[in-house]
Amino acid sequence: MRKKIIAGNWKMNKTIEEAIELANGLKLDLADCKDVDVVLCPPFTALKSVSDIVSETQIAVGSQNMSSEDEGAYTGEICHTMLKEIFVRYVILGHSERRQYYKENDFWINKKVVKALEKNLRPILCVGETLEDRESGSTEKVVEVQVREGLKDVAAESYTELVIAYEPVWAIGTGKVATAQQAQDVHAFIRGVVKDMVGAEAADAVRIQYGGSMKPDNAVELLGQPDIDGGLIGGAALDATSFAGIVKAAM
Numbered sequence: 678m679r680k681k682i683i684a685g686n687w688k689m690n691k692t693i694e695e696a697i698e699l700a701n702g703l704k705l706d707l708a709d710c711k712d713v714d715v716v717l718c719p720p721f722t723a724l725k726s727v728s729d730i731v732s733e734t735q736i737a738v739g740s741q742n743m744s745s746e747d748e749g750a751y752t753g754e755i756c757h758t759m760l761k762e763i764f765v766r767y768v769i770l771g772h773s774e775r776r777q778y779y780k781e782n783d784f785w786i787n788k789k790v791v792k793a794l795e796k797n798l799r800p801i802l803c804v805g806e807t808l809e810d811r812e813s814g815s816t817e818k819v820v821e822v823q824v825r826e827g828l829k830d831v832a833a834e835s836y837t838e839l840v841i842a843y844e845p846v847w848a849i850g851t852g853k854v855a856t857a858q859q860a861q862d863v864h865a866f867i868r869g870v871v872k873d874m875v876g877a878e879a880a881d882a883v884r885i886q887y888g889g890s891m892k893p894d895n896a897v898e899l900l901g902q903p904d905i906d907g908g909l910i911g912g913a914a915l916d917a918t919s920f921a922g923i924v925k926a927a928m
């Protein structure tokens with residue numbers, strides 16, 4: 678039985694002061710929640726403050742990106758050592774906004790995934806098709822390439838540590854949520870690709886989150902699907918009541 682995982686991707690939102698307020702609110706609401714893995718992913722500047730607030734709770738902290746390199750002359754980058762120093766456990770990698778606006782490609786995303794696993798950080802690898810891909814019938818093809826390339830050279834044993842987030846780009850921040858059936862179909866497809874890559878045991882163990890306009894009122898149906906193991910939440914993660922509502926829907 679796969680444990681559900683709900684992660685809040687705060688993107689480029691929240692000052693340190695605002696992040697502290699949100700994390701304190703969630704700590705009150707969710708500190709005892711043992712049945713669901715909860716991850717907060719604030720911007721880099723607020724990671725340490727949020728990490729301190731949730732340090733003695735079940736809530737984990739994640740970053741929204743990570744360098745594939747260990748240290749050195751990489752202006753603007755943050756490496757695994759810096760994240761682990763402040764008890765970050767998860768890293769979101771290959772989010773569609775990074776692919777789209779910063780031209781991150783599968784090659785570099787894979788290097789980051791491999792580095793994160795090597796350093797005992799848990800990657801949340803994001804994959805998903807654009808509206809154009811979906812309308813031209815290429816959803817499976819696009820998602821398959823992102824999964825195969827993003828997880829290249831990852832050993833079967835590591836699939837219990839990593840998370841795949843299926844996020845149809847057309848559903849992110851648009852209010853246009855995929856139907857539960859549309860999402861389930863792609864999740865089952867991704868699990869099949871993983872099975873083909875590394876075997877049935879890893880495919881059965883890997884957690885696949887849905888992301889894209891998930892809210893408390895659509896979370897129950899989405900999370901009720903057999904291959905949907907959680908959510909990666911953007912907009913609704915910026916408000917304690919909404920985010921806590923989604924976590925409770927996962928219980």
Ligand code: PGA
Nearest residue numbers: 849850889890910911912
């Ligand atoms: P959204 O974002 O919930 O605002 O659609 C999800 C994401 O981009 O991770």
